[in-house]
Amino acid sequence: xxxxxxxxxxxxxxxxxxxxxxxxxxxxxxxxxxxxxxxxxxxxxxxxxxxxxxxxxxxxxxxxxxxxxxxxxxxxxxxxxxxxxxxxxxxxxxxxxxxxxxxxxxxxxxxxxxxxxxxxxxxxxxxxxxxxxxxxxxxxxxxxxxxxxxxxxxxxxxxxxxxxxxxxxxxxxxxxxxxxxxxxxxxxxxxxxxxxxxxxxxxxxxxxxxxxxxxxxxxxxxxxxxxxxxxxxxxxxxxxxxxxxxxxxxxxxxxxxxxxxxxxxxxxxxxxxxxxxxxxxxxxxxxxxxxxxxxxxxxxxxxxxxxxxxxxxxxxxxxxxxxxxxxxxxxxxxxxxxxxxxxxxxxxxxxxxxxxxxxxxxxxxxxxxxxxxxxxxxxxxxxxxxxxxxxxxxxxxxxxxxxxxxxxxxxxx
Amino acid sequence: xxxxxxxxxxxxxxxxxxxxxxxxxxxxxxxxxxxxxxxxxxxxxxxxxxxxxxxxxxxxxxxxxxxxxxxxxxxxxxxxxxxxxxxxxxxxxxxxxxxxxxxxxxxxxxxxxxxxxxxxxxxxxxxxxxxxxxxxxxxxxxxxxxxxxxxxxxxxxxxxxxxxxxxxxxxxxxxxxxxxxxxxxxxxxxxxxxxxxxxxxxxxxxxxxxxxxxxxxxxxxxxxxxxxxxxxxxxxxxxxxxxxxxxxxxxxxxxxxxxxxxxxxxxxxxxxxxxxxxxxxxxxxxxxxxxxxxxxxxxxxxxxxxxxxxxxxxxxxxxxxxxxxxxxxxxxxxxxxxxxxxxxxxxxxxxxxxxxxxxxxxxxxxxxxxxxxxxxxxxxxxxxxxxxxxxxxxxxxxxxxxxxxxxxxxxxx
Numbered sequence: 129x130x131x132x133x134x135x136x137x138x139x140x141x142x143x144x145x146x147x148x149x150x151x152x153x154x155x156x157x158x159x160x161x162x163x164x165x166x167x168x169x170x171x172x173x174x175x176x177x178x179x180x181x182x183x184x185x186x187x188x189x190x191x192x193x194x195x196x197x198x199x200x201x202x203x204x205x206x207x208x209x210x211x212x213x214x215x216x217x218x219x220x221x222x223x224x225x226x227x228x229x230x231x232x233x234x235x236x237x238x239x240x241x242x243x244x245x246x247x248x249x250x251x252x253x254x255x256x257x258x259x260x261x262x263x264x265x266x267x268x269x270x271x272x273x274x275x276x277x278x279x280x281x282x283x284x285x286x287x288x289x290x291x292x293x294x295x296x297x298x299x300x301x302x303x304x305x306x307x308x309x310x311x312x313x314x315x316x317x318x319x320x321x322x323x324x325x326x327x328x329x330x331x332x333x334x335x336x337x338x339x340x341x342x343x344x345x346x347x348x349x350x351x352x353x354x355x356x357x358x359x360x361x362x363x364x365x366x367x368x369x370x371x372x373x374x375x376x377x378x379x380x381x382x383x384x385x386x387x388x389x390x391x392x393x394x395x396x397x398x399x400x401x402x403x404x405x406x407x408x409x410x411x412x413x414x415x416x417x418x419x420x421x422x423x424x425x426x427x428x429x430x431x432x433x434x435x436x437x438x439x440x441x442x443x444x445x446x447x448x449x450x451x452x453x454x455x456x457x458x459x460x461x462x463x464x465x466x467x468x469x470x471x472x473x474x475x476x477x478x479x480x481x482x483x484x485x486x487x488x489x490x491x492x493x494x495x496x497x498x499x500x501x502x503x504x505x506x507x508x509x510x511x512x513x514x515x516x517x518x519x520x521x522x523x524x525x526x527x528x529x530x531x532x533x534x535x536x537x538x539x540x541x
Numbered sequence: 542x543x544x545x546x547x548x549x550x551x552x553x554x555x556x557x558x559x560x561x562x563x564x565x566x567x568x569x570x571x572x573x574x575x576x577x578x579x580x581x582x583x584x585x586x587x588x589x590x591x592x593x594x595x596x597x598x599x600x601x602x603x604x605x606x607x608x609x610x611x612x613x614x615x616x617x618x619x620x621x622x623x624x625x626x627x628x629x630x631x632x633x634x635x636x637x638x639x640x641x642x643x644x645x646x647x648x649x650x651x652x653x654x655x656x657x658x659x660x661x662x663x664x665x666x667x668x669x670x671x672x673x674x675x676x677x678x679x680x681x682x683x684x685x686x687x688x689x690x691x692x693x694x695x696x697x698x699x700x701x702x703x704x705x706x707x708x709x710x711x712x713x714x715x716x717x718x719x720x721x722x723x724x725x726x727x728x729x730x731x732x733x734x735x736x737x738x739x740x741x742x743x744x745x746x747x748x749x750x751x752x753x754x755x756x757x758x759x760x761x762x763x764x765x766x767x768x769x770x771x772x773x774x775x776x777x778x779x780x781x782x783x784x785x786x787x788x789x790x791x792x793x794x795x796x797x798x799x800x801x802x803x804x805x806x807x808x809x810x811x812x813x814x815x816x817x818x819x820x821x822x823x824x825x826x827x828x829x830x831x832x833x834x835x836x837x838x839x840x841x842x843x844x845x846x847x848x849x850x851x852x853x854x855x856x857x858x859x860x861x862x863x864x865x866x867x868x869x870x871x872x873x874x875x876x877x878x879x880x881x882x883x884x885x886x887x888x889x890x891x892x893x894x895x896x897x898x899x900x901x902x903x904x905x906x907x908x909x910x911x912x913x914x915x916x917x918x919x920x921x922x923x924x925x926x927x928x929x930x931x932x933x934x935x936x937x938x939x940x941x942x943x944x945x946x947x948x949x950x951x952x953x954x
Binding site: 144147148219225227231233235236238240241323324344362365368369371372373376458476480481482484485486487488489490491492493495496497501502503513514515516518519520528529530531532533534535536537538539540 | 557560561632638640644646648649651653654736737757775778781782784785786789871889893894895897898899900901902903904905906908909910914915916926927928929931932933941942943944945946947948949950951952953
């Protein structure tokens with residue numbers, strides 16, 4: 129705990145420094161960090177090879193996220209350059225109005241202060257988060273997966289050198305190198321110094337953080353996403369959207385996991401979409417009506433409606449109408465991304481108003497739920513909670529506001 | 542716990558209903574509630590008299606907040622009528638942009654869902670909170686101080702009848718009638734149903750809620766507010782502002798508790814302001830420099846710089862310059878409301894940028910930190926945290942947003 133206490137204090141001090149930096153000072157640092165990462169490509173690859181050598185070879189998807197190569201390092205550097213080009217959110221005045229007594233009152237964006245991040249063994253997150261926090265004037269404390277520790281230490285050392293070379297405190301970005309479970313728990317109790325804690329990773333990680341954190345948490349990511357194909361949908365577009373949402377990248381949180389089909393179109397659409405899905409290698413788990421209409425369907429269990437498959441599996445259900453579709457989604461959705469495919473404006477508006485999810489779509493693939501796709505420039509995660517930030521979080525989600533008041537001697541009557 | 546579980550479930554269900562109400566339906570309810578409260582004035586006074594009869598007569602300020610009379614009941618009713626006149630925040634589209642691929646992406650305001658409120662024995666809070674939550678489409682669960690229970694039961698019964706008479710579920714507003722400490726603790730663990738918990742009251746109450754809540758909390762209220770009188774300040778205006786901020790209503794969170802005076806003006810300003818404060822009945826606790834310049838000064842202890850006095854006491858300190866003032870405030874302020882009095886634009890801008898408080902003032906009394914004074918129309922509390930809402934919280938602080946996306950068959954490449 130002693131060490132974490134020191135890390136927290138140093139972060140708090142750095143955050144006061146960072147809050148005062150001008151955008152061009154911050155951009156200069158981001159560009160210097162990008163150049164430094166590229167210049168040290170060989171060193172980073174040597175350190176990453178040590179992590180890879182210690183990795184369990186059977187975890188292929190996991191190891192793919194852990195592994196770096198020259199183009200991925202260039203990708204991280206380019207990510208920092210892109211963040212440098214984004215507008216600085218700090219200092220933005222959201223509005224300023226003059227009250228009857230002559231007081232001018234407005235709200236002005238400020239950094240949050242100290243951002244804590246707990247994530248899995250993905251070295252690119254280390255650089256992404258450091259860049260986004262720095263640009264938004266926040267100090268950050270990073271706790272990445274133990275399997276990426278050697279890589280992360282190398283990356284943060286390079287960022288520190290770049291910060292120091294421009295005369296800025298390296299404590300703007302700190303890495304917790306004790307990757308024990310105890311240290312993680314202690315980190316979650318650093319509420320004196322850390323303003324927000326963002327877990328990024330699987331459902332288990334997020335649940336643990338929610339349970340143990342004394343720091344306010346922004347919950348991210350779990351996506352049990354639905355597509356409801358309404359009676360009036362354009363079935364050709366519907367097929368393309370469902371296939372895209374399910375198969376384009378099945379392992380991510382905005383992939384479609386559940387398909388609801390209006391009863392009026394089951395005879396046509398169920399055989400059509402199930403055939404195409406099956407040919408694309410997707411396993412279909414269906415309710416009775418789906419099983420009747422498509423031979424290859426496995427029976428869906430109750431648990432399937434709750435499950436985030438993250439693989440080439442989809443559960444399919446026939447619903448009587450939009451009411452049943454909305455009721456089903458309200459009950460089972462993780463409130464990440466849900467879509468209606470319809471040509472009915474009334475139904476589109478109802479779905480938008482009544483489905484209470486971070487992203488609600490009409491006639492498009494759920495795969496678009498992403499900070500870059502939504503035009504935020506970059507993303508630190510996707511919030512599935514309602515407080516503070518919801519959906520893809522860009523730089524603005526890393527800010528707070530304060531009221532600023534200009535007077536000329538006003539006192540309250 | 543069984544009973545609270547039921548309350549939570551009923552609130553969740555009601556919240557789904559409330560999210561769909563149009564503004565005119567909500568306003569109709571608010572006006573009906575206002576009329577019902579006025580019509581039942583006698584009943585409310587009878588019930589309130591029971592609470593007053595059981596109250597400890599020695600707690601005069603406490604009892605003053607507990608006591609109702611006809612004009613206070615009219616005040617509560619008028620408060621609801623005022624909330625009815627405010628714009629409905631729900632459904633507001635913050636922006637809508639068209640992306641290169643033709644997708645239209647925007648953010649739309651939604652209710653938070655279920656708002657929990659823990660507060661002291663102030664019956665007006667029951668009605669205020671119910672009105673603000675209802676207008677913003679949220680269900681609320683109220684847990685007021687035990688000393689006001691009989692009054693609160695009567696008030697909520699009247700609101701329920703008005704809701705039911707218009708065909709709406711009474712569970713939109715629920716009161717926890719078990720005022721035991723155990724029930725309060727169980728309430729704080731209802732995170733399955735309650736989206737946010739707002740404690741309103743003294744520092745002790747807020748600390749308890751922060752420590753025990755599993756529901757996300759919005760911290761409110763504690764105000765250790767500072768005024769820094771810079772060397773260039775207009776000393777006549779400064780005197781009026783300090784007197785107003787300290788004495789106009791000393792028991793509230795936006796009252797001034799600390800006065801910092803630039804060293805260059807101590808010889809003139811310390812005797813002047815301390816004399817006026819003393820004549821207004823204010824006790825002065827000062828550092829050495831203040832004690833030297835004003836005879837009636839008591840020595841300030843370290844604890845005084847942290848303390849929220851909430852009474853006619855002020856601590857006064859001489860600082861060498863704006864740097865020392867900013868450092869002192871950064872260290873001791875509760876980050877509620879802090880002011881600089883200065884004619885220097887450079888120093889005003891520095892203070893605004895560097896003081897990290899919910900409300901930062903130039904040349905005005907800190908007493909203005911209030912939802913109505915800031916033009917928000919009403920206020921559910923003053924947030925002193927940085928996540929989600931900061932400073933006076935109006936209807937918008939009771940909302941979240943969701944991304945809404947309109948497509949025409951777009952899929953991700």
